[in-house]
Amino acid sequence: MSVQSYEKWLDFLYSLKRTRCRNPMENITKVCKKLQNPHLPFKTIHITGTNGKGTVATQCASILHHSGYKTGLMMSPHLFDFCERFQINAEKAPKEYIVENTPIIKAIIEDEKLMMNYSLIVACLGFKYFHDNNVDFAVIEVGSGGTSDFTNIVNPEVSVITSVGLDHCEYFGNTIEDIAIEKSGVIKPGKPCVIGPNTPIDLLRKIAEEKASELIVVDKRDSYETAIEENSRITKTVIEALKNKGVSIPDQAIENGIKSRPPFRMEEKVILGRKVVFDVAHNPMAFERLFNDLQRICRNKNIRVILAYGISRDPTKILDVICKYAYKIHLVSNDDPLLFDSEILKNNALGLNRDKISISGHIDAVMGEAIRDMTDDEILLVCGSFYIMDSARKALLSI
Known part of the structure; x- marks a missing residue:
């Protein structure tokens, strides 16, 4: 073959x-x-x-x-x-x-x-x-x-x-x-x-x-x-x-x-002393549960988010949830036709706290930027789409 x-x-x-x-x-x-x-x-x-x-x-x-x-x-x-x-x-x-x-x-x-x-x-x-x-x-x-x-x-x-x-x-x-x-x-x-x-x-x-x-x-x-x-x-x-x-x-x-679990379900990595969590949460119900879990597991930590989101879903409601919990949000700009353009995502955040949101480029650049900007009282959450997880993990390991 x-x-x-x-x-x-x-x-x-x-x-x-x-x-x-x-x-x-x-x-x-x-x-x-x-x-x-x-x-x-x-x-x-x-x-x-x-x-x-x-x-x-x-x-x-x-x-x-x-x-x-x-x-x-x-x-x-x-x-x-x-x-x-x-x-x-x-x-x-x-x-x-x-x-x-x-x-x-x-x-x-x-x-x-x-x-x-x-x-x-x-x-x-x-x-x-x-x-x-x-x-x-x-x-x-x-x-x-x-x-x-x-x-x-x-x-x-x-x-x-x-x-x-x-x-x-x-x-x-x-x-x-x-x-x-x-x-x-x-x-x-x-x-x-x-x-x-x-x-x-x-x-x-x-x-x-x-x-x-x-x-x-x-x-x-x-x-x-x-x-x-x-x-x-x-x-x-x-x-x-x-x-x-x-x-x-x-x-x-x-x-x-029972110990088995598929990849990117509250999957934790530590890089340069920073905790990074990968999770494929992609709807409001999953995001509410994910942030509640993180707040209990990582007490007193601010949550910095890297987000990409599929075009088949309405991003407004998930942005509402994420803005409620996140300290900072990096939107991934991606040429994948199955994902929202980051500018469109940011426009959907009208009425929310847009100061939290930045458009940060391709996932490789976003991972490096987020890790560099993190402080000791933060964790980094990568979420929103199955389609960026592999690239995000590879980018993390190359830092």
């Missing part, structure tokens, strides 16, 4: 990112049928949620792996390399698999006269990869939503809704109830569903009752807990639901696997 052929197929896939599909379940059902229904032979855990789904998915997959099961993990989005989206026992898919199988799926879509779609191909690649490698379990993270997500073709042993907040409102509605209804599509008749404490429990309970599904609620703690602690409790509840269905999972596997 040549590097050029892999890059060619990635370019093809990325060219489809803006396309939307009106009939996702109908389309993926047709494609999977031609692929001999690769999503059916293995057991699945299906996970959605506004925040926390990546952490819960990673922990569940790790626990199953430590229990001796060959375990697939489908993640969204990837951070460093497209192949991260499809993992077996924590090893990402080889590039050769993408090169060999993307054209197979593309040809089926063309033969069926369906709309070519990035998420459709990605879901089919994941299912086929897990099937071809005979996994016992696959932990499937939705791309977005639930009902209309291409992964919703699975019939899981357990489904999970980690949290519900306002995100992707242009697709799913402008209220918590609208978004909860979309995410409730992962609840399957007769199958248990675990929901986190930050969800509209009464609404989801009603939907679960209509589907004769057992709803398992992770209650709110009386005392404060961080997002990581909450997500770990959700994971343990999912594992308990699997054990109740007869899946053998040793306590030691839970102890080992």
Whole structure:
């Protein structure tokens, strides 16, 4: 396999990112049928949620792996390399698999006269990869939503809704109830569903009752807990639901696997004596939780922020949250078409404390500037988008 052929197929896939599909379940059902229904032979855990789904998915997959099961993990989005989206026992898919199988799926879509779609191909690649490698379990993270997500073709042993907040409102509605209804599509008749404490429990309970599904609620703690602690409790509840269905999972596997976490979730680094935290928070709910966690963990520290933000979201509300907590905000100027221009971000801060905000250039320059300007009573938070995290960490390590 040549590097050029892999890059060619990635370019093809990325060219489809803006396309939307009106009939996702109908389309993926047709494609999977031609692929001999690769999503059916293995057991699945299906996970959605506004925040926390990546952490819960990673922990569940790790626990199953430590229990001796060959375990697939489908993640969204990837951070460093497209192949991260499809993992077996924590090893990402080889590039050769993408090169060999993307054209197979593309040809089926063309033969069926369906709309070519990035998420459709990605879901089919994941299912086929897990099937071809005979996994016992696959932990499937939705791309977005639930009902209309291409992964919703699975019939899981357990489904999970980690949290519900306002995100992707242009697709799913402008209220918590609208978004909860979309995410409730992962609840399957007769199958248990675990929901986190930050969800509209009464609404989801009603939907679960209509589907004769057992709803398992992770209650709110009386005392404060961080997002990581909450997500770990959700994971343990999912594992308990699997054990109740007869899946053998040793306590030691839970102890080992629960330590796993995907990159850039409250990930801490120290450079030149300065603490830097990377986190992929990207909606108001996540930012509120992140800043509350930081204030408790790093008491009496001012928070300096480096922010980039995706064009698919409304930046006004997140800037409102960040300006409430941050001591200083550096906006990243980036030529990535998926990110807001920093001038546009600053214009969205009208009415806020704009003196806190500076436009600082490319991420390489911003990291150096922020580290140099920091004082002993500060921490640096890099946040807002999955798409800058790899570059930001590399820039930090080169200082």
